[in-house]
Amino acid sequence: MNKTIVLIATLDTKGIETSYIREGLIACGKRVIGVDSGILGEAQKIEPDIGRDKVAKYGGCKLDDIRTSQSLGEAVQKVPECVKVFLNLLDLTARFDM
Numbered sequence: 001m002n003k004t005i006v007l008i009a010t011l012d013t014k015g016i017e018t019s020y021i022r023e024g025l026i027a028c029g030k031r032v033i034g035v036d037s038g039i040l041g042e043a044q045k046i047e048p049d050i051g052r053d054k055v056a057k058y059g060g061c062k063l064d065d066i067r068t069s070q071s072l073g074e075a076v077q078k079v080p081e082c083v084k085v086f087l088n089l090l091d092l093t094a095r096f097d098m
Helices: 011-027 052-058 063-067 072-089
Strands: 004-009 031-036
Touching (some): 011 031, 031 052, 052 063, 052 072, 063 072
Parallel strands (some): 004 031
């Protein structure tokens, strides 16, 4: 069975590195679903399969609310919570290898 890997990264700051990892995984025959968890700018060099707006929305957050948090630290704490909720909405047993 071909393994599926969910690659979660802040593509606004780590897009180039994530692209390199994704290309390597695909070259090894893995199916990769890229998830953008960045909040600052646009994705660099890589187009996510699941964009940050969708992650925030389905994670119960609004990207604009995260961006206008009182501090960067507060914003950075909210993003993993949104990602976790979003991933829990996916059918992990059927689509992904954990």
